[in-house]
Amino acid sequence: MTLTSERAEYRVCPVTQFKVDLQSEALIKVNAVAAVVALTIGGIAAILIALTRWEAVGLLPPEWFYRLLTVHGTNMLIFWIVFFEMAGLYFGATILLDARLPKPAVGWLAFGLMVVGALFVEITALTGNSTVMFTAYEPLGSNEASPLFYLGLILFAVGALVAVGLFFATVVMARVEKTYEGSLPLVTYGLVVAAIIATYTLLSGAVALVPPFLRTIGIIEHVDPAFYRNFFWSFGHPAQQINLAAMVAIWYAMGVMTVGGSPVSEKLSRFAFILYVLFINLGSAHHLLVDPGLSFGFKTFNTSYGMYLAVLGSMIHAFSIPAMLEVAQRRRGFTNGLFEWLRKLPWREPGFAALAVSMFVFGWIGGVTGVTMGTEQIDMVAHNTLRVPGHFHAAVVGGTTLAFMGFTYYVIPLVFRKRVKFLKLATWQPYLFGLGISLVAVGMITAGIQGVPRRTADIDVVREVPGTVHLSLAVVGIGALIAFTALCMYLAVVLASVFTGPRVEATSLALVQPMEPVPAAAEGSHVAPKGTFVIVLVFLAFFAAFYLANWWMLGRTWFVS
């Protein structure tokens, strides 16, 4: 059904009954498509890089390795993620709030800037005119990166900033026009947090990248490397924290969509989001832990005292989301023992599978290794080794990318209004992707512990490494092959569903395994999430063991007499 108001044209979603602004829907679609294109380019680069680092294969010559590492980093850490987040912001501000998009033309301008910016980066990187990797650390010679590379990143950041401004304007207008009552829905609240972090991130990006751009066109001669690193990392690291906030918002959404129920304490969940707002950007200092010139106080306050409060926020979500699922299941009657509720979850539902696997890989591998390496003393032996990409592949790829992939399966029927094809592939894809990326991460972490550096085409730069390093790098290669296969499965499902077949209206939220609704009589009854509490205790024990093991290993490295 299509509705027309004075200012916007809507349709009503037959499943959710939300009003969908058609202009916003179009912007969601184009941003999602651009995101998937970037994911495809970054994914192809990923498998080629992994098969080069797998010493037994050694696929690419160094020149192409570094070129594709630039392509991989910019596509995966910026374009795929930010395009998808823009789609998420339009979804959260208009559809979830029953609101209209105030200025659709601004959204199209933002999208245009982002596409042009991304194209500049893709072309200069793929043609070998900007083989400077994602970080493009100064000092660089005047010919090492094309001005178009920096201009592309700046245009992309400005475009994304314009879209974030439009998101805030939409939220304000929804409040003024009273399209929702009370507080913002939790999912939109999480996206607001992502937008807040994005504002600081994108402004920092502009501050960091304008001086190198001016250097490449001859207006200034020199960019201070230490200043550049400060501003670059208040762009590069918080860019991944935008992901984090958006990913957690999507976790809540997918939990409600696939299992039902509601957050056990909205107050607590919102408080956890506020901890992100206040402290998570301070984690940027992780990247500067071995930089000279920065004081111990700066490093320790930012990476420990400040950052740990943001980690507390993540741990609150890590309890709240499974607890929400457990409470819903127990209210359905799955009350036997500690874990009947867990066994009876919809493990064949693609969105739930993506939620469960991404939470596991993000927390147990990405989170634990990140906090451990963020400790200044441990970082002395972890910095610039493969342990670092091991951590963020678990966090960003196993966590964010997989969560976004899972959410796509629901965007297809609800926004693109197409039937999801190859449902069996969609069911297995999150598990296979999670397995592959876990192997990549664990292989990288163990190789890094044995001294293998990051950002190198081979390990010849290290004079002596144990033979077991080759096993670790083989695990990375095998994991990458599995993850790439799962990426192809995802692309097959998405492309076949979106670009073939007639338009059909969705009839239910679930794709494979619908859950019985939580009985109305049980709503509001007090249920203790005991199973979740046990899982959280096991996680904390694992966290402590890993952290202490790293201190033990550090003690074996530096003997203090």
Add this chain to the structure above:
Amino acid sequence: MDDEKVEEERRIPVGQIVFDEIFLWLLISIVISVAFYNVWGLFDLMRTPPAP
């Protein structure tokens, strides 16, 4: 009396009002990040003597 009770129930808790102030959080977030990360870091760097 009943009206007072209804009014009391309608009253939004202070915490919720504060949580809903998204632009306040935007401002605080930027101030904390700029002060503790950017400014402190740049201040440290500016105090570093140049290499001989």
